[in-house]
Amino acid sequence: MSNTSIKKSLVFAILILLVWGCKVSETSLKTENKAVPISFGQTSASEEAELKPWKSLFTDPYLIALIDTALVHNQELNILLQEINIVNNEVRAKKGEYLPFVDLQAGGGMDKVGRYTRDGVVEANHEIKEGKEFPEPLSDVMVGAFASWELDVWKKLRNAKKSAVFNYLSSVEGKNFMVTQMVAEIANSYFELLALDNQLEILNQNIEIQTNALQIVKMQKEAAKVTELAVKRFEAEVAKNKSLIYLIHQQITEEENKINLLLGRFPQPILRNSGAFQSLIPKRIEAGLPSQLLANRPDIRQAELDLEAAKLDVKVAKANFYPQFRITAGLGFQAFNPKYLVTTPESLIYSFAGDLVAPLINRNAIKAHYNSATSKQVQAVFNYERSILNGYLEVANQLALISNLEKSYALKTQQVEALTSSISISNNLFRSARADYMEVLLTQRDALEAKLELIETKRDQLHALVNVYQALGGGWN
Template identity: 65%
Template sequence: MLRHRKYKHLLGFICISLAYSACKVPVLVEKTADRTVPASYNNSQDTTNIAKASWKEYFTDPDLSALIDTALKNNQELNITLQEIEIARNEIRARKGEYLPFVGIKGGAGFDKVGRYTSRGASEANLDIKPGRETPEPLPDFLAGAFASWEIDIWNKLHNSKKAAINKYLATVEGKNFVITNLIAEIANSYYELLALDNQLAIVTQNIEIQNNALKVVKLQKEATRVTELAVRRFEAEVLNTTSLQYDIQQQIVETENRINFLLGRYPQPIPRNREAFERPLPSSIHAGLPAQLLDNRPDIKQAEMELAASKLDVKVAKAAFYPSLGISAGIGYQAFNPKYLIRTPESLLYSLGADLVAPLVNKNAIKADYSSANAKQIQAVYQYERTILNAYIEVANQLAKVDNLKQSYDLKTKQVQALMQSITISNNLFGSARADYMEVLLTQRDALESRFELVETRMKQMHALVDIYKALGGGWN
């Protein structure tokens, strides 16, 4: 009776200790993410969104489409990201296995020699299966059996850990989509830059021809003593300067081609392209849809959302460490000191069944630190999610404004180029009739070249803006 009371007191003490352990969980404040975005970009309620179009529909240049298609197969960064997805998928399998029973088989053999003048040696000295025979020395030991262990997921710690792994896996999938979006945009921008360089090279070639013609005229004027050697030298210097510019552009073409080849995962080779595609009409309007659509279209926003969900589950997993954990272990098999006795039943049969209830009681600093860190990471994920949404909206707003402003700039620069090209003819005629100084001719040619270069660069910026608005809206990955 006294013994039963001791057991009851001991069991009561254990229960009180476990309950006390479970109640001493630090209270931490969770932060809720703010998902609100402005109702529109420019007071438009049009829900049509170019991000819904696939990249093949948006980029209709066949040469560009072929480059993008090759990059999606061979790009190293994308392939690295695909392996990260595989790693995350395996993490789910590992977490799923943790809340299932672990079962294994075990076989072993060995021997044990104890001193005769020990308590165990003295007790085993005259014991054997048959009377009158001593226990074998050293004593062999043979074992074969199956053993199992299982942690009962009382507080959903293991299930929440698996769910967190699933959300992290989904985040890596969205990360892959974000890589695809950026990869397509980078190839398209590099391709349009290559077209712009081709056009600039053609402009330089035309300008060299114009300047050489002007140089011939100046030389004739010098022979007629209408100008000095200074004018000839200035025109020659201008021709040489423009010719050197030609080689600078050729180097930029090589570097841009190799940048595209790198994105395509291949060694340098010529990039097929159609220079006339640079002059094709651009879309008259951009359908950006509504800001709320960014939450579904932008892969980086969805990635941040999945990471936020995983961080919240990690907090629950860390919190469950304060509570008692219940483990069950069992085993069944045969054990004997002689192989011929190994499968005798029930003499050599062994089996066991046990349960452990364990909870932290003293010195829980490590658990508290893990819990606080998990909560801090959850708050960090909230800010990251809100930051990603804000950044996405600002990117779209900037690109929409850029599209409009570049259109106005391109129209004005087109008129400037037309005026300066006309001024070249006028200055040459005036110079031929001795009514204009040769410096006016040089400056006019230089201004015309610069204005044509600026026009090409503005056109390139327009095409980049169309690519960037498509990326900012979340297009390309689908």
């Protein structure tokens, strides 16, 4: 066969591989919907969301110290940081795949062939020097550099590297989102502790009041003004409130240990300033525009980066249908005797070759991989849209809660003031026999419940402040 025929056959074979390899059933990618309402349902909204660093939002030095400790010692956060390092190494690995691979190789060996074989006849009839036959056995020494390089014609390798980069950035945003959750959880638990301490104080005060009232009832019974029933009802009320103290102590223990877990340490008391709880006034946070959630919330940014990575993964899977071009080359020295190893050009060896490979039969695995990548891209779109919707609803709910709790707290304050005044009034009326003992008992009970509810409302206000700050995307920076 002539050289011309060989060239024509090679060209024909290459064309067949290109045409067959490029036959791909095209699947359009699903596009994401980024549209959000223009406001959070407020009558007026600021243009910029107020997302100051968390140390500007929280001024309590005990709370700041707790959060600082958690950012260093929280085990889950440190595990996530190592995951980020792993993903970063994957980026470096993907980057190296579309660069040439060069290996240094050295070797040696020895070979003895039979004289009555083809190689034996060749050795016997060819001399290196006059009067010298091939050495027997024949040694072989080689050293050289050999390279292989897959030409990234379809950008498969570069797209894989870009996808790894997006996955790395996504893992960073995942860490940021975890930090926002951890900061919010510690702050909410800290405020819960302050509220429990204040409830405990009010409960002790109320027990003291009821104990005094019990003594009065006992004196009234001795004077035959009330019956034993009144004494027993007051004793039961005092016992009930004393039992509540132990329940609150248990809640305090559990809340402290919840914080200790986040701080990565064994149980110990949580230092706090409970006396400042009643004077805490929740700050107002400007929510900004809903569209800013796309840039501010780490979980939304993470979902967006995951979507970009999924799009590139589809391109990588699609490129598997196309022919692959590979170049191999080598350069080195080889001789049967080490003293001839660097003798040039006699011992010089080199090679250069190009390969073209395309899938021809049984492409089911490639099709399955491509279809899976396409489905994952659709999943990423839905996850991104869900993250946007969830972020918007969280902010809207917390803003409405802040407004409603502010009005509720004002009314509960009036209720507590009225019931506190009614305690002394009912006691005076009871002493002068113008009020029934049940009126005294119910008044004290209502006043206690109102005070406890007022503390819970204050706690809920502080929780709403923390939650809206987190929902807007603050707390990680």
